[in-house]
Amino acid sequence: MQEMVIEERRADVPLIISSNRTTERTMDVKVATKNVDAFFGKTQALHGISLDVPRNTVVAIIGPSGCGKSTFLRCLNRMHEVAGGTRTGTIMVDGDDIDHYDPVVLRRRVGMVFQKPNPFPTMSIFDNVAAGLRLNGMVKKNTLSETVERSLRQAALFDEVKDILDRSGVSLSGGQQQRLCIARALAVDPEVILMDEPASALDPIATAKIEELIQALKKNYTIIIVTHNMQQAARVSDETAFFYLGELIEFDETDRLFTSPQKKQTEDYITGRFG
Amino acid sequence: MTTISTHTTILIRERTGGEKSSPPEGVSTGAKHRNANLGDAAFKIVTQIFAFLVFALVFVMAFEMYRGSEDSIKKFGWSFLTNTVWDPVKDEYGALVFIFGTMVSSLLALFLALPLSVGVAIFLSELAPRWLERPVSFVIELLAAIPSIVYGLWGIFVLVPWLRTSVEPALVKNLGFLPFFEGPPYGFGMLAAGIVLAIMVIPIITSISRDVLRAIPMAQREAALALGATRWETTKIVLSDGKSGLLGATLLGLGRAVGETMAVTMVIGNRPEISASLFAPGYTMASVIANEFAEATSELYTSSLIELALLLFVITVLLNGVARIIVWSTTKKFKTV
Ligand SMILES: Nc1ncnc2c1ncn2[C@@H]1O[C@H](COP(=O)(O)OP(=O)(O)OP(=O)(O)O)[C@@H](O)[C@H]1O
Ligand SMILES: [Mg+2]
Numbered sequence: 182m183q184e185m186v187i188e189e190r191r192a193d194v195p196l197i198i199s200s201n202r203t204t205e206r207t208m209d210v211k212v213a214t215k216n217v218d219a220f221f222g223k224t225q226a227l228h229g230i231s232l233d234v235p236r237n238t239v240v241a242i243i244g245p246s247g248c249g250k251s252t253f254l255r256c257l258n259r260m261h262e263v264a265g266g267t268r269t270g271t272i273m274v275d276g277d278d279i280d281h282y283d284p285v286v287l288r289r290r291v292g293m294v295f296q297k298p299n300p301f302p303t304m305s306i307f308d309n310v311a312a313g314l315r316l317n318g319m320v321k322k323n324t325l326s327e328t329v330e331r332s333l334r335q336a337a338l339f340d341e342v343k344d345i346l347d348r349s350g351v352s353l354s355g356g357q358q359q360r361l362c363i364a365r366a367l368a369v370d371p372e373v374i375l376m377d378e379p380a381s382a383l384d385p386i387a388t389a390k391i392e393e394l395i396q397a398l399k400k401n402y403t404i405i406i407v408t409h410n411m412q413q414a415a416r417v418s419d420e421t422a423f424f425y426l427g428e429l430i431e432f433d434e435t436d437r438l439f440t441s442p443q444k445k446q447t448e449d450y451i452t453g454r455f456g
Numbered sequence: 457m458t459t460i461s462t463h464t465t466i467l468i469r470e471r472t473g474g475e476k477s478s479p480p481e482g483v484s485t486g487a488k489h490r491n492a493n494l495g496d497a498a499f500k501i502v503t504q505i506f507a508f509l510v511f512a513l514v515f516v517m518a519f520e521m522y523r524g525s526e527d528s529i530k531k532f533g534w535s536f537l538t539n540t541v542w543d544p545v546k547d548e549y550g551a552l553v554f555i556f557g558t559m560v561s562s563l564l565a566l567f568l569a570l571p572l573s574v575g576v577a578i579f580l581s582e583l584a585p586r587w588l589e590r591p592v593s594f595v596i597e598l599l600a601a602i603p604s605i606v607y608g609l610w611g612i613f614v615l616v617p618w619l620r621t622s623v624e625p626a627l628v629k630n631l632g633f634l635p636f637f638e639g640p641p642y643g644f645g646m647l648a649a650g651i652v653l654a655i656m657v658i659p660i661i662t663s664i665s666r667d668v669l670r671a672i673p674m675a676q677r678e679a680a681l682a683l684g685a686t687r688w689e690t691t692k693i694v695l696s697d698g699k700s701g702l703l704g705a706t707l708l709g710l711g712r713a714v715g716e717t718m719a720v721t722m723v724i725g726n727r728p729e730i731s732a733s734l735f736a737p738g739y740t741m742a743s744v745i746a747n748e749f750a751e752a753t754s755e756l757y758t759s760s761l762i763e764l765a766l767l768l769f770v771i772t773v774l775l776n777g778v779a780r781i782i783v784w785s786t787t788k789k790f791k792t793v
Contacts (some may be wrong), residue, residue: 289684313683
């Protein structure tokens with residue numbers, strides 16, 4: 182029922198978004214934001230962000246600390262309002278205004294991985310991955326374990342944990358915990374995955390694993406990743422957005438943004454002149 | 457002499473500290489250095505003695521109670537715990553009736569207080585806006601500061617008549633087939649004691665549960681919400697994260713209920729009986745000690761009362777100790793996660 186509604190609305194997409202981009206381009210847009218302002222009380226953290234994220238790509242968000250990267254990401258699955266923030270402007274997923282969604286439904290379509298791994302400490306590895314499925318009402322034992330296994334494989338964790346699925350999620354190493362959190366997010370089969378500095382707490386090997394993973398996940402998902410690490414942005418992303426003081430300064434293909442930035446601030450930032 | 461020299465060294469240290477900005481330890485002259493260390497050492501020893509005194513106090517109390525109850529322990533042995541007879545005329549003493557009274561009234565109190573306390577704790581830590589959270593917390597903590605005699609008086613003049621005329625008859629009419637709601641509605645009895653105790657343990661269970669829930673990191677709630685959990689589902693995950701801490705809070709409440717004397721004595725009826733009915737009067741360990749100690753005529757009588765006190769001491773120390781450890785370890789666990 183719901184699927185049908187979504188399909189119907191998808192057909193409207195080109196009509197709604199009449200930006201200067203071409204129609205084919207618009208057809209491919211998975212997440213579109215328009216004039217998004219975000220506030221914490223009276224302080225404004227985002228100023229008129231308009232950005233289109235194409236389907237099945239990895240978009241990196243870079244910028245100095247405090248420029249609103251996390252805030253932007255958290256607007257996309259309406260976690261911003263959980264922390265007491267407010268927002269104006271429109272955000273569309275597949276052409277549907279996310280304000281028309283129940284946030285609970287939205288967050289099942291737009292998953293999130295946090296900076297610090299946050300598995301549920303009282304749950305086993307299996308139950309951690311199954312947590313979202315159980316929330317969705319999936320309780321049948323074999324479908325559950327199939328999905329858990331598939332998600333763990335997708336997160337490149339299955340081989341390491343297949344014999345200890347009933348152990349606590351916090352008994353794993355930091356990198357494993359983060360992949361567990363990725364598996365947990367994947368299990369509910371989202372369409373978009375938001376990652377807020379997913380590798381910043383990890384060592385280089387674990388980071389490389391996560392980066393590999395992001396590349397592999399791109400085939401099936403649309404990924405938006407916040408990172409402080411410009412090499413990482415260059416390695417994993419197709420397009421990169423540079424934020425500065427709550428504004429979107431530049432948004433372009435990653436190669437182009439890093440080799441020939443159009444804006445002075447972008448150039449200063451990527452050449453390490455500030456931030 | 458020593459105190460004076462310690463005092464001057466401190467002054468010297470402060471002065472030098474004021475003149476030079478944070479001088480490194482080694483800069484001061486040899487003599488000053490030694491004195492300063494002496495002062496610190498003395499300070500350390502004094503505080504250590506105080507800390508040790510606290511331990512000593514507990515052990516001396518336990519030992520004294522043990523000595524006072526030696527007669528009774530020798531005479532009755534373990535059967536003191538299982539004997540239901542408490543008869544000063546025949547000089548025979550058994551504690552079971554009082555153990556029963558204490559346990560039933562306390563568990564009844566927990567049964568009534570727990571849902572409410574955890575509910576309020578959830579409200580305070582998960583749902584309440586800031587401006588509401590403070591006053592509610594304040595009032596809850598205020599409840600803990602009211603002297604128990606006030607609760608007792610309220611019990612006698614308000615609760616007991618209400619139970620006798622309204623609640624107990626209604627329970628008999630509707631649930632009279634259960635053994636818990638049998639017999640004449642006196643008002644005074646287990647039910648009254650349980651309710652008064654419940655009100656008295658609500659503050660401690662609520663405030664500790666709230667602290668336990670607050671210690672669970674925001675990241676846990678965000679993880680749940682980001683998976684598409686509803687408010688209630690998120691709360692369930694938070695509760696399961698904190699369940700051992702909540703158990704600790706419950707045990708602390710139990711410890712408080714078990715030891716509470718005044719208010720219970722005023723409403724429980726003080727009759728050494730074991731009855732399944734909550735309407736029946738009962739008697740608790742704390743109440744019997746308070747009521748009968750002054751008129752204990754024989755050595756054995758006194759000794760038996762002291763043994764009751766020892767029992768109460770051991771139970772409350774164990775309950776509180778275990779509870780504190782549980783609460784402490786859960787809140788600590790989440791600080792490091
Ligand atoms: N909960 C909050 N309450 C008030 N202001 C906040 C809150 N969270 C963030 N801010 C403010 O919003 C602005 C953007 O913060 P945000 O966390 O989005 O930055 P960021 O780009 O993710 O930084 P970092 O790279 O350090 O994670 C900052 O100026 C910050 O001070
Ligand atoms: Mg951030």
